[in-house]
Amino acid sequence: MIRNRSIMLFLAGAMLGLAIGPGNAFAGEAVEGTAKADKLEQCVEPTPVMRRNHFEFIKHQRDLTVHQGIRGSKHSLAGCIDCHARKDASGKAVPVNAQGQFCAGCHEYVAASLDCFSCHSAVPGEK
Amino acid sequence: MKKIHFSEWGIDSPRYWGMLAVLGSIVAIAGGAVYYMEHNGHWVTGMTNQVVWGIPHVFAIFLIVAASGALNIASIGTAFGKKAYKPLGRLSALLAITLLAGGLAVLVLDLGQPGRLLVAMTHYNFKSIFAWNIYLYTGFFAIVAVYIWFMMDRRMKAWYKPIGIFAFVWRLLLTTGTGSIFGFLVARQGYDAAILAPMFVIMSFAYGLAVYLLVLMFAFKADGRELGATLLKRLKNLLGVFVAAVLYFTLVYHLANLYGTENHAYEAFILKDGGIYTLLFWGGWVLVGGLIPLGIIYHPGLGNTRGGIVAAATLVILGGFATVYVIVIGGQAFPMAMFPGKTIIASGFFDGVNGQPMLYAPSLPEFLLGLGGVALVLLLTFIGIRMLRFLPATLSDEVADPHHAKP
Amino acid sequence: MSRTEQQGRRVFLKKTATAAAVAIAPGVMLHALPAAAAPRVEAVSGKIRWGMLIDASKCADGCSDCVTACDKENGLDLVDMPAGAEEALWERQRPRWIRQVKLKDNLSGKITNLPMMCQHCEKPPCVDVCPTGASFRRADGIVMVDRHICIGCRYCMMACPYKARSFIHAEVAEKLTHTPRGKGCVESCNLCVHRLDNGESTTACQDACKHQAIVFGDLNDPESAVSRALKKYPSVQIRADLKLNTGIRYSNV
Ligand code: SF4
Numbered sequence A: 001m002i003r004n005r006s007i008m009l010f011l012a013g014a015m016l017g018l019a020i021g022p023g024n025a026f027a028g029e030a031v032e033g034t035a036k037a038d039k040l041e042q043c044v045e046p047t048p049v050m051r052r053n054h055f056e057f058i059k060h061q062r063d064l065t066v067h068q069g070i071r072g073s074k075h076s077l078a079g080c081i082d083c084h085a086r087k088d089a090s091g092k093a094v095p096v097n098a099q100g101q102f103c104a105g106c107h108e109y110v111a112a113s114l115d116c117f118s119c120h121s122a123v124p125g126e127k
Numbered sequence B: 001m002k003k004i005h006f007s008e009w010g011i012d013s014p015r016y017w018g019m020l021a022v023l024g025s026i027v028a029i030a031g032g033a034v035y036y037m038e039h040n041g042h043w044v045t046g047m048t049n050q051v052v053w054g055i056p057h058v059f060a061i062f063l064i065v066a067a068s069g070a071l072n073i074a075s076i077g078t079a080f081g082k083k084a085y086k087p088l089g090r091l092s093a094l095l096a097i098t099l100l101a102g103g104l105a106v107l108v109l110d111l112g113q114p115g116r117l118l119v120a121m122t123h124y125n126f127k128s129i130f131a132w133n134i135y136l137y138t139g140f141f142a143i144v145a146v147y148i149w150f151m152m153d154r155r156m157k158a159w160y161k162p163i164g165i166f167a168f169v170w171r172l173l174l175t176t177g178t179g180s181i182f183g184f185l186v187a188r189q190g191y192d193a194a195i196l197a198p199m200f201v202i203m204s205f206a207y208g209l210a211v212y213l214l215v216l217m218f219a220f221k222a223d224g225r226e227l228g229a230t231l232l233k234r235l236k237n238l239l240g241v242f243v244a245a246v247l248y249f250t251l252v253y254h255l256a257n258l259y260g261t262e263n264h265a266y267e268a269f270i271l272k273d274g275g276i277y278t279l280l281f282w283g284g285w286v287l288v289g290g291l292i293p294l295g296i297i298y299h300p301g302l303g304n305t306r307g308g309i310v311a312a313a314t315l316v317i318l319g320g321f322a323t324v325y326v327i328v329i330g331g332q333a334f335p336m337a338m339f340p341g342k343t344i345i346a347s348g349f350f351d352g353v354n355g356q357p358m359l360y361a362p363s364l365p366e367f368l369l370g371l372g373g374v375a376l377v378l379l380l381t382f383i384g385i386r387m388l389r390f391l392p393a394t395l396s397d398e399v400a401d402p403h404h405a406k407p
Numbered sequence C: 001m002s003r004t005e006q007q008g009r010r011v012f013l014k015k016t017a018t019a020a021a022v023a024i025a026p027g028v029m030l031h032a033l034p035a036a037a038a039p040r041v042e043a044v045s046g047k048i049r050w051g052m053l054i055d056a057s058k059c060a061d062g063c064s065d066c067v068t069a070c071d072k073e074n075g076l077d078l079v080d081m082p083a084g085a086e087e088a089l090w091e092r093q094r095p096r097w098i099r100q101v102k103l104k105d106n107l108s109g110k111i112t113n114l115p116m117m118c119q120h121c122e123k124p125p126c127v128d129v130c131p132t133g134a135s136f137r138r139a140d141g142i143v144m145v146d147r148h149i150c151i152g153c154r155y156c157m158m159a160c161p162y163k164a165r166s167f168i169h170a171e172v173a174e175k176l177t178h179t180p181r182g183k184g185c186v187e188s189c190n191l192c193v194h195r196l197d198n199g200e201s202t203t204a205c206q207d208a209c210k211h212q213a214i215v216f217g218d219l220n221d222p223e224s225a226v227s228r229a230l231k232k233y234p235s236v237q238i239r240a241d242l243k244l245n246t247g248i249r250y251s252n253v
């Protein structure tokens, strides 16, 4: 429990560091506040729950999607990306796994591997 | 019968470490090749969407097949109670483990996602013979390890025979399992034959014994142990029987195929106009791996020299690689018959247009990976015999075979 | 052609083709789209079995519209040749889900064209051999690969009688949201599963075929276009001798 809490603090710290830090060294600099999520109160679950369990959620969902075809539920990787990808000055989406961006920022900081994007697209989907 | 003493391999340290260094660097180079292939992806290899298993699989399958065959010597001593083979058992079991380790390493390192080995260990599809093989292989390691322990520990003497029999049965299953990997591929004509699984068992006898003979002769020569002529003669005669059996099965395999009209095209491909595959079949499988070693083994003069035996065993191994190459790669190169009575004259995915075989040109890194597997086998074996008492102090004829008639 | 342009063309094709595909043959009508095409929220069931009838006599010589459409729909056109690769070899390594095959009858010399892809076998050999269960058959008959547990052993490719599968030989820089793809896994035609799951009822190849050679639908529904066409015209399974009960059938081969 204690350990979990400290990991959360760690994560929170990482996010903070991300927001103010100079980490956005991506070509086509991401503009703050351009992600859909920036305008929302809360994610699909309360933030602490998401911080701790986001992987469990999408991992569970991935099996439902791949094996049962369920694509209309609230947890989805595509959903994360759709909401959390920022845009650059020209309005182009910046990949969430680019250095310092939403996914990479934390994962780099806590040195947790981020394998999703070796197969999954890291920018919002074509509609 | 004299009591047999076992001792660690006694070659001098510089030589020992020198050998380890050479083998170690080959393994390291193979490691580099693996990194290169995995980092870039399989496009740097010669493997394609048509020939999906390449040189690494040839090496891996050869080593795995030889592994179960290498255990044979121990089985003859234990399960069949042949006294003369008993002192040979420990090395035989050790080789079985190291050959299997080398083969599996190559197989695993060629996966598209070697990092997901854990997935392979936790997700099973029990219909898949491949998944069964994972059990067969791990079980083999465990059983043979226990077997070695019981062979070395006098207190376990009572259990020595049962575990020996168990190991023997397990190894038959294992080779059948390996053979069945192909037997299940009904779609491909070269593999759709019931005889393939027993043929793999016979091949394993021959290849395993050939490897065993070479390692035994080398290890004994290197630290000046005595290896009796009678014992050697027995082993080489056994090799002769196995090699002849492989040829016999080869004959039955192709005759059975020729009997069924639907396989004529495949037979023509392997036997007469398959280019490299035909060459490897006649030159490698039949001649180098079969007829020449048989000729040497049963030659009244050559067959009784050590040089002759070494040459025969080496040729059996080379021929063995050719055999596995013809089976694995040749079976894929032959275009799949999807439309009987019709010829594919154009295709967007290389479907054997006008009956042309699929192309495959192995690349260097693939070869290095395979060689690395072989080097790993020797490395582990040498470390094993150096650290533990695998080798009998002597295998002079008086010790090994008390009943043999003095010349 | 730039990629955005291609996208535009894709949408255009999709629209026109759906319009055209409605009347396949007199009396054979496609099911209308569900009123509100929404992503699926309930698990697929065995009530539906997706399948196709391909009329080889309608498949035109030299046409490859279905292949192009599939490449676009599933992002196969985004798979670039790695720098330094040899082109001839890469051609054999790049992924393809559907391909054009041209046949000549050995006796009569008659020429037939047809597209080949995963046949969505009811008893799929690829699924039988896959050690991890990554290859699987969905309840609605679609055979797919779960990339999350595919270890890239290619045993399924050895087992497939139709050479329907591709191994991803190189890293893929750009991929579509609905078709993830990465180095080291195997994939094959999934009957545009993302479309079906999002409430659509056509595949990209079918929409693209101006000659209406492809009829797609639910084999379990006797009223579906594909069932009615199957009832009306004689058809075959490729390699019927293997008794795989394929979901893709052909007529006039
Ligand atoms: S056609 Fe091949 S890939 Fe498709 S289900 Fe059958 S065996 Fe599997």
Ligand code: SF4
Pocket: C129, C130, C131, C132, C133, C134, C135, C145, C149, C150, C151, C152, C153, C154, C155, C156, C157, C185, C186
């Ligand atoms: S390559 Fe992937 S899908 Fe195919 S058999 Fe191996 S693990 Fe299964």
